[in-house]
Amino acid sequence: MKVLVAVKRVVDYNVKVRVAADNSGVDLNNVKMAMNPFCEIAVEEAVRLKEKGVATEIVAVAVGPKQAQEQIRTALALGADRGILVEAEDVQPLGVAKLLKAIVDEEKPDLVILGKQAIDGDNNQTGQMLAALAGMGQGTFASEVNVAEGSVKVTREIDGGLQTVELKLPAVVTTDLRLNEPRYASLPNIMKAKKKPLDTKAPGDFGVDVSPLVKTVKVEPPAERQAGVKVADVAELVDKLKNEAKVI
Amino acid sequence: MSVLVYAEHDNASLKGVTLNTVAAAQQIGGDITVLVAGSGCSAVAEEAAKIDGVAKVLLADNAAYEHQLAENVADLVAEVGKGYKYILAAATTTGKNFLPRVAALLDVQMISEISAVVDANTFLRPIYAGNAIATVQSDQETNVITVRGTSFDPVAAEGGSASVENLDLAKDAGVSSFVGEELAKSDRPDLTAADVVISGGRGMQNGDNFEMLYKVADKLGAAVGASRAAVDAGFVPNDMQVGQTGKIVAPQLYVAVGISGAIQHLAGMKDSKVIVAINKDEEAPIFQVADYGLVADLFEAVPELESKL
Ligand SMILES: Cc1cc2nc3c(=O)[nH]c(=O)nc-3n(C[C@H](O)[C@H](O)[C@H](O)COP(=O)(O)OP(=O)(O)OC[C@H]3O[C@@H](n4cnc5c(N)ncnc54)[C@H](O)[C@@H]3O)c2cc1C
Ligand SMILES: Nc1ncnc2c1ncn2[C@@H]1O[C@H](COP(=O)(O)O)[C@@H](O)[C@H]1O
Numbered sequence: 001m002k003v004l005v006a007v008k009r010v011v012d013y014n015v016k017v018r019v020a021a022d023n024s025g026v027d028l029n030n031v032k033m034a035m036n037p038f039c040e041i042a043v044e045e046a047v048r049l050k051e052k053g054v055a056t057e058i059v060a061v062a063v064g065p066k067q068a069q070e071q072i073r074t075a076l077a078l079g080a081d082r083g084i085l086v087e088a089e090d091v092q093p094l095g096v097a098k099l100l101k102a103i104v105d106e107e108k109p110d111l112v113i114l115g116k117q118a119i120d121g122d123n124n125q126t127g128q129m130l131a132a133l134a135g136m137g138q139g140t141f142a143s144e145v146n147v148a149e150g151s152v153k154v155t156r157e158i159d160g161g162l163q164t165v166e167l168k169l170p171a172v173v174t175t176d177l178r179l180n181e182p183r184y185a186s187l188p189n190i191m192k193a194k195k196k197p198l199d200t201k202a203p204g205d206f207g208v209d210v211s212p213l214v215k216t217v218k219v220e221p222p223a224e225r226q227a228g229v230k231v232a233d234v235a236e237l238v239d240k241l242k243n244e245a246k247v248i
Numbered sequence: 249m250s251v252l253v254y255a256e257h258d259n260a261s262l263k264g265v266t267l268n269t270v271a272a273a274q275q276i277g278g279d280i281t282v283l284v285a286g287s288g289c290s291a292v293a294e295e296a297a298k299i300d301g302v303a304k305v306l307l308a309d310n311a312a313y314e315h316q317l318a319e320n321v322a323d324l325v326a327e328v329g330k331g332y333k334y335i336l337a338a339a340t341t342t343g344k345n346f347l348p349r350v351a352a353l354l355d356v357q358m359i360s361e362i363s364a365v366v367d368a369n370t371f372l373r374p375i376y377a378g379n380a381i382a383t384v385q386s387d388q389e390t391n392v393i394t395v396r397g398t399s400f401d402p403v404a405a406e407g408g409s410a411s412v413e414n415l416d417l418a419k420d421a422g423v424s425s426f427v428g429e430e431l432a433k434s435d436r437p438d439l440t441a442a443d444v445v446i447s448g449g450r451g452m453q454n455g456d457n458f459e460m461l462y463k464v465a466d467k468l469g470a471a472v473g474a475s476r477a478a479v480d481a482g483f484v485p486n487d488m489q490v491g492q493t494g495k496i497v498a499p500q501l502y503v504a505v506g507i508s509g510a511i512q513h514l515a516g517m518k519d520s521k522v523i524v525a526i527n528k529d530e531e532a533p534i535f536q537v538a539d540y541g542l543v544a545d546l547f548e549a550v551p552e553l554e555s556k557l
Pocket of ligand 1: 013037038119448449450451452474475476477478489490491492493494495505506507508509510511512513516526527528529532544545546547
């Protein structure tokens with residue numbers, strides 16, 4: 001079966017971003033970029049399905065600037081077979097979902113795996129939107145995925161614990177942190193990935209309008225917390241909590 | 249102007265976070281309708297009808313909605329929601345699961361996890377793990393929004409007397425089914441609603457040691473949370489994770505024990521009123537947000553804390 005994975009180029013999760021001086025967004029100059037961590041988990045899951053003989057082909061898709069090629073190359077180095085880059089900047093989740101839907105119509109994958117959330121916009125929308133547009137079932141926030149004949153069982157991390165659902169294939173899965181531990185790409189695989197096919201497209205090729213529907217008026221830093229104090233021992237801590245903060 | 253609020257419940261009773269979502273709806277303004285979708289959930293509709301400020305309750309009581317399957321619920325909400333200017337749900341795993349589907353079906357761009365209402369078209373929402381706050385504006389015909397519960401004080405659960413209208417709409421998309429669930433059982437308060445939260449991190453070393461935190465929690469009436477590292481290591485279940493990609497909490501008192509204070513963890517707790525950190529490393533970043541920092545070995549400090557409460 002064919003698996004499609006969506007990988008987004010985002011600021012590396014170790015970077016503490018700063019708001020740009022003109023409040024138009026965050027300052028991305030000279031900031032390290034990487035594959036969204038939840039997308040790494042998505043790629044890893046696809047690769048494991050291939051290693052188990054369940055998946056036969058993995059296609060990695062990114063919507064982003066030209067440099068998002070790097071993230072597709074990473075997916076190829078990890079085991080994806082080919083890549084598709086739709087070149088467009090700052091596309092909102094509905095636009096990304098529409099582009100992915102158009103690619104799903106062409107590629108006809110049995111399973112689409114996305115991250116549950118991109119750690120830049122923290123939207124947590126794209127997989128669910130794609131599933132709706134494609135009329136597919138969705139297994140979001142997955143911590144376990146078991147593919148069977150014509151269906152997939154997905155265990156989901158929910159607020160109250162865990163829930164398992166069964167979906168008809170084709171279906172959409174979005175990954176949570178506990179689904180797997182992504183591997184690192186080896187040097188030989190990074191070299192091999194350079195020769196794997198990577199198609200570049202534009203939103204217009206799919207007839208999709210990606211103009212933003214929600215406008216970001218400004219971006220500001222969050223309220224800073226006042227620096228606190230160090231207490232000498234437990235007795236002082238309890239005293240402060242009782243008599244100063246009055247929270248216990 | 250009209251607002252549809254999706255009720256969060258377990259078929260038996262309404263979840264408190266619905267009251268926070270109604271509070272956001274009130275700030276937007278307009279007539280508020282609450283939609284209760286579930287199975288055998290008429291008691292929930294009765295409860296919803298009493299919420300202060302609610303004009304009407306719609307009840308969709310059908311086996312198709314019993315487990316809140318996103319495919320079925322989204323078809324329902326997209327149809328019912330057509331007549332509304334706003335569709336709101338809590339930013340819980342239920343709301344996050346089905347509401348983007350609704351937005352896609354209505355061909356609108358959803359707005360995730362608002363933390364404030366500026367005016368009827370303008371909202372604040374945290375991005376980049378709360379390291380930036382975006383002001384976003386939407387002129388769309390329908391605004392589909394999830395609401396961060398901890399950012400809105402709940403409205404009163406009593407005081408209203410809305411009518412309850414039955415909806416005879418069975419939407420079974422036929423692509424998904426419920427297999428089973430393992431729900432955490434606890435007598436302690438809900439993590440996202442507790443006044444006091446005590447969380448443990450990798451420094452706890454194993455699951456058994458969390459017993460120390462439970463003892464403190466029981467004395468304080470607190471909920472117990474955890475960092476991702478503690479969940480990944482299998483010390484405690486996933487529903488205890490606090491952070492950017494876990495639960496958002498904002499209690500009166502948050503106690504972080506053996507947690508370093510990574511930005512992803514801070515994203516979930518830095519709106520707490522008072523923060524205490526217990527960590528043996530005086531350089532740990534958690535101390536930068538802590539009102540009271542105790543540099544100590546948690547295996548000595550936590551039992552002592554318990555005995556002094
Ligand atoms: C995509 C993504 C999403 C994430 N989402 C989340 C999230 O939602 N929530 C979250 O928490 N993290 C999240 N993380 C992980 C986050 O980056 C950190 O790795 C994690 O928070 C670290 O957990 P920790 O502080 O328990 O562990 P560590 O960073 O290992 O810190 C352990 C601390 O315990 C202290 N300690 C050890 N022994 C003792 C002792 N005996 N007494 C006192 N102190 C002691 C140490 O000094 C240290 O500071 C996410 C990461 C990624 C990439
Ligand atoms: N521009 C993009 N390119 C590729 N995949 C994306 C893009 N935006 C979102 N996704 C996918 O959707 C997931 C959730 O993103 P979001 O809905 O933005 O939080 C990500 O983890 C990706 O798998």
